[in-house]
Amino acid sequence: MKIIEPHVHMIARTVQDYERMARMHTVAICEPAFWAGYDRTSPQAFHDYFTHISEFEPTRAAQYLIQHYCWVCINPKEAEDVGFSREVISFIPEFLKKPTVLGLGEIGLHLSTKNEMTIFAEQVELALKHDQLIWIHTPHLNDKLRGTKLMLDYLTGHGGVDPDRVMFDHMEEHTLPLVLEHGFWAAMTVYPVTKNSPQRVIDAIETYGPDRLVVDASGDWGPSDPATLHDTIFEMRMRGHSDKAVERIFYNNPCQFLRQSGKFRLEMM
Amino acid sequence: MFYLHMRSALIETAATFDRIQAAEGADAVWRDRRLEKLREAAGFLQSDEPQRARRILESLSGEGPDA
């Protein structure tokens, strides 16, 4: 069985994670642009970052037969300064032309402020203008419900957004049904501690069915582990789900969503 | 950090109750003495009295080797 990892921040990981993922049959990974654990001090730092994830990381991944794709944007944790954010947004179009850049992401909300919402909306417009997919970061913990509803209201009221081309990430029991009801895609992120567990993710798949659902792990600079994706696959198999059903969630669903970019090179199984 | 772990432990426990209730044959399992005792034990979390862990362990004591 082949696996697609739709959300991992490899810039924060060692080559050992590439080795482990390769051994666990991961064939493609996607790296959304996000915060680096500290605030960057200039827009130029984002230019370097986008260059790193669109040019250097694919070469590191290729050594392990893994296709590396990325998303670019100004992330919500650094979007409070509107002027700064607009400077970053000004050079995003040059990266959208690159062969492994799949769209705008992970845009979204962190504290759900007015300024964050302004920059979220401007990046949605940029995505629409360039016919790009959108990957959305929803706030963590107790801000998740409010932030998710704000973005859902905005996107459903917009009129020009096709929900089939938008992924809401970091979904949990209280936000997942809202996103699916409106026809958007939903991703659940598994963490080793404090957030979604493999068990809760499989519960959600059993409750809501496999349509428009994907699962990703939490490879970043905090407590996280790309292998939690494979723990979740094991949990699904342990519960007696067929190989076909498992393959749908961990390969075909992300493949179907990502292929809309026109750049994702894997075929559906 | 304590908060995040406590929040997570509570949600995981709630999700496990949901999982059991949604499963086939849940009625019989739902009436299982051990589950009843766990639900009772959850009540200790709402009290202001200290030694909650000790009181939960005491309330679960004497339920047999599989309890």
Ligand SMILES: [Zn+2]
């Ligand atoms: Zn992320």
